[in-house]
Amino acid sequence: MRTLNRILTAATAALALTGAAAATFTSTASAAGRDGVCDDGEFCYYFNSDNQGSVSDFTGSVADYGTEQPSCYDFKGPGAGQGQCIKNAAASVWNRSSQTVRVHYNTGYGGAHQDFAPGAKANLNPTMKNQNASHEFNPTTRTNMSFGLYELSGGSITCGFDGYTTTPGRHEGIDIARGIGSDVHALVPGEVIYIARGANGSSGLSTISVYNSSLGKTVIYLHSAPRSGLAVGQQVSRGQVIADEAWRGISSSSGAHTHVEMRPGRQTHAAKSVNDYTLDNPNPTSFWNSQGYNVR
Ligand SMILES: [Zn+2]
Numbered sequence: 001m002r003t004l005n006r007i008l009t010a011a012t013a014a015l016a017l018t019g020a021a022a023a024t025f026t027s028t029a030s031a032a033g034r035d036g037v038c039d040d041g042e043f044c045y046y047f048n049s050d051n052q053g054s055v056s057d058f059t060g061s062v063a064d065y066g067t068e069q070p071s072c073y074d075f076k077g078p079g080a081g082q083g084q085c086i087k088n089a090a091a092s093v094w095n096r097s098s099q100t101v102r103v104h105y106n107t108g109y110g111g112a113h114q115d116f117a118p119g120a121k122a123n124l125n126p127t128m129k130n131q132n133a134s135h136e137f138n139p140t141t142r143t144n145m146s147f148g149l150y151e152l153s154g155g156s157i158t159c160g161f162d163g164y165t166t167t168p169g170r171h172e173g174i175d176i177a178r179g180i181g182s183d184v185h186a187l188v189p190g191e192v193i194y195i196a197r198g199a200n201g202s203s204g205l206s207t208i209s210v211y212n213s214s215l216g217k218t219v220i221y222l223h224s225a226p227r228s229g230l231a232v233g234q235q236v237s238r239g240q241v242i243a244d245e246a247w248r249g250i251s252s253s254s255g256a257h258t259h260v261e262m263r264p265g266r267q268t269h270a271a272k273s274v275n276d277y278t279l280d281n282p283n284p285t286s287f288w289n290s291q292g293y294n295v296r
Pocket of ligand 1 (some may be wrong): 159171173174175259260
């Protein structure tokens with residue numbers, strides 16, 4: 001009894017030494033972390049729907065689960081799926097944390113996503129079931145540009161701003177590809193001030209220029225096929241379909257993408273990129289962030 005008292009006193013004194021130590025102790029006690037049990041404070045995946053099967057539990061965000069044992073994040077609890085890597089293998093979740101958790105289709109918090117409010121116990125939707133690749137606690141409200149442009153999973157940036165590696169010149173926009181024929185959505189509202197319809201092939205560059213007077217910026221889309229109803233003078237809203245992905249002004253169909261370029265002021269044409277070593281546009285990252293987009 002005397003020994004136990006002494007140990008307890010020592011432990012209490014140790015905890016009182018620093019707030020950090022006390023906080024660590026509390027956190028460990030309430031959420032054991034990666035033990036296959038869905039504790040209070042954790043976000044948990046289940047191998048099967050309706051919170052059945054093996055559990056994989058988390059206390060924080062993970063951008064890349066890995067795909068092979070022994071290094072991947074796996075299902076740890078007893079039951080179906082135990083020991084399997086969790087990437088593209090989860091069917092339901094229980095969010096026992098106090099924050100919203102966002103499950104993403106792609107690694108790096110990209111692609112389609114599904115949000116789970118604190119306390120939510122639910123199945124992944126048909127898009128996300130067995131397609132989970134990362135999750136983010138307390139996600140930003142920003143949408144990825146590649147998702148905003150195509151509004152479907154799978155779009156990705158193929159060349160960033162000033163990102164030419166083999167092409168001569170300075171890249172004045174951001175290239176985003178998904179697949180020929182994919183709907184292209186306006187990222188920013190504004191007035192259509194110029195359209196060139198073009199044609200597939202290297203000499204048929206197409207252009208859609210959308211000027212937003214309150215922002216004092218023009219967003220220009222190249223290479224896609226403008227929708228037939230789109231006309232100069234028309235107001236387009238954020239998210240409105242304005243074109244279909246194509247290869248107008250690109251030599252090969254395999255290079256199809258949409259070039260999205262932000263220009264200061266009112267501009268009908270994109271700045272010259274290929275074979276032009278003067279960068280005319282500023283880095284657009286802060287602009288896209290201000291419009292609610294991540295540049296990814
Ligand atoms: Zn481009």
